[in-house]
Amino acid sequence: MYNPYSLKNKTILVTGASSGIGRQTAIECAKLGANLVIxxxxxxxxxxxFDLLEGEEHQMVIADLSHTSQIEALVSALPKLDGFSCNAGIANTEPISFYKEEEIENVFKTNTFSMMMLTKFLVKKKKLNKPSSIVYTASIGNVYSAGVANGIYGASKCAIDGFMRTAAIELASKGIRCNSVNPGMVFTNIVDSNGRITKEQFDEDMKKYPLGRYGKPEDVAYAIVYLLSDAAAWVTGTALKIDGGVTL
Known part of the structure; x- marks a missing residue:
């Protein structure tokens, strides 16, 4: 059956695949025929x-992407890729007056520097086929909206979108498309990971969403699948909002 969103015979790297959006993206890619490295x-x-993935031709690699040496080792071990879904990330909610330099460095190392260095080594070691697709998971936070205590996390996600646009221009001649997805609030394990937001506050915040709910990991995973697929062959440099209408 014809399916322009099929990922059959494509090899795709998914980072941050142990939970949340990364896990769901890996699951959906496998359903559509991709061979995965998670x-x-x-x-x-x-x-x-890994145990949830359909199909047989998958690999898993343990790596801490906050360390450049592990990023380089991961890339060296990879097969040639048709796609890369970049989801590794950590959250942070901290008012400005309580910022600590080590917290800023930790968030940026995981959310921003890792995806920049991964992209560098994938390109330098010629691990991306022509054509291929990179999809970065950013956020609406501080890109399309702002909130109290979201400065560090939001700034790290703004940087992803900024880098994505440069990568789209630089890598177009190599046949590599670069895009991002920008989710609103999605229920994952990193939502309020420090426990500072109450259920009542979440319920009140959810009322701001015209579609009446927060997102689910699959809401974002389906968009990532689209951008990885040949259906998006003429899409690059785009930041795709997936936010239940909240930024309206």
């Missing part, structure tokens, strides 16, 4: 994702 730093949770 990576994260927690072996037990990554194995749980």
């Amino acid at each position: 990576t994260a730093r927690n072996e037990e949770r990554l194995q749980a994702t």
Whole structure:
């Protein structure tokens, strides 16, 4: 059956695949026929994702992408790729007066620097086929909207979108498309990971969403699949909002 969103015979790297959007993206890509290389730093949770994947031609690699040496080792071990879905990320909610330099460095290392260095080594070591597609998971936070105590996390996600646009221009001649997805609030394991937001506050915030709910990981995964697929062959440099209408 004809399916322009098929990923059959495509080899795709998914980072941050141990949970949330990364896990769901890996699951959906496998359903559509992709051969996956999934990576994260927690072996037990990554194995749980691996066990959910349809098909046989998949690999899992444990790597902490906050360390450049591990990024380079991961890339060196990869086969040639048709796609890369970049989801590794951590959250942070901290008012400006409480910022600590080490917290800023930690968030940017994981959310921003890792995807920049991964892209560098994938290109330098010629691991991306022509054509191929890179999809970065950014956020609406501080890109299309702003909120109290979201400065560090939001700034790290703004940087992803800025880098994505440069990468789209630089890599177009190599046949590599670069795009991002920008989700609103999605229920994943990193939502309020420090426990500072109450259920009542979440319920009140959800009322701002015209579609009446927060997102689910699959809402974002389906968009990532589109951008990885040949259906998006003429799409590059685009930041795709997936936010239930909240930025309206």
